Amino acid sequence: MAEYRLKTPLTDEDVEQLKAGDIVYLTGTIYTARDAAHKRLVDLILNGEELPFDLKGSVIYFVGPTPPKPGEPIGSAGPTTSYRMDSYSPILIEHGQKGMIGKGKRNEAVKEACKKHKAVYFGATGGAGALLSQRIKKAEVIAYPELGPEAIRRLEVEDFPVVVVNDVYGNDLYEIGRKEWEEK
């Protein structure tokens, strides 16, 4: 279990060194999107239209934050359950996305896409929304404001703490961890 400090956007070299269980602190620009925004992004790709941000090397955080109080960049902002994005993530990965941040299991199609196109799935601590929001220095809605908490936001993060769950080699931290501690 190693520790890395990485800057976004991520490159193939960045993600190739990561193994399931490694701790990573991300710094730079990341984007937020949940199911509704994912559906719109995938529709744009399928229709050959331009996306609201550059997917190449991008990291997408699955989060729907609480509204910020006056003077705060963002409200509480922990990860949401990722399986709802499973039907969309492989297409985005194929088009250059390098990282996803969420919580919970992904399906085989996502894991395969991570292997084939070199992308990783990071887990952030669910329910640690107050703590995680402190690592978000700026937030700006860049698309679909009508979706409210589900709008796409551009975030500037500093040392945002995540754990590698699915790496480019097909390893899955949830399976490895559980196998180690399961009592038969």
Added chain:
Amino acid sequence: MRVVKYDDIVKSIRDMIIYSTTHLADDMLEALKKAYENEKSEVSRAVLAQLLENAEIAKRDWKPLCQDTGLAIYFVKVGEDVRVEGGTLKEAIYEGTKKGYEEGYLRASTCDCFTRANLKDKAGYNLPPVIYFDLVPGDKIEIEYAAKGGGSENVSRATVLAPAQGKEGIKEFVKKVVSDAGPNPCPPLVVGVGIGGSFDMAAVMSKHALFRSIGTPNPDPEMAEFEEELKKELNKLGIGAMGMGGTETVLAVHIETYENRMCHIASLPVAVNIQCHSSRHSHIII
């Protein structure tokens, strides 16, 4: 007949929501501290440490513990000798919910089932809540509130077993629900189990079981023993905090049975409602 003012109920509910979504309930805080001491996996311990730090920050800044500030769930006991002046009790709960969520900078998480459009402009901010009313003797109104997040709700399940399946069948069902859920509902968990009554009543009881102070045993000694047995069994699954692998997956199992273990002669209804570690619940007596 005792009279309670509508506006007083609205204010009490508003304040209760803002406080309990930013201050982790004492029972959960204690349970997490204990889990941190007992957890054998290093990765899971690191997650538990983050959760304890999160609770500190949330309390200090009055910031929501989790961005999913939930559907507002209420169990309300209304005394037969009390009435509300200035509006109905149900209206007061709706208004208190709207105010609490909007003025507390909490998330509006209600939407249309099919269009998925947020209901904040149509029904009101984070409205409607889910309310269960009960009529009881006395002149008080008791309101239990929980902010119930979607992640743990999504993995909850109900079934009706054959009577012959008995306790073994219940154990297998509960185990399957928690095992299938894995990391998704944000463990460590509290597991609410409703047994008996009808199909729907089992589900309601499984939710109400989550309001009990964590680790307080069921008053029925046999059920208290069953709770401990289930907890031990579930912690063998190895899921750990946030599913990273570990020994502390379930903090407590709370069983509720209907009217001292009643059900139909043909049925054994069982429901499992999962509560994530961000247990935000509170209650007031007016």
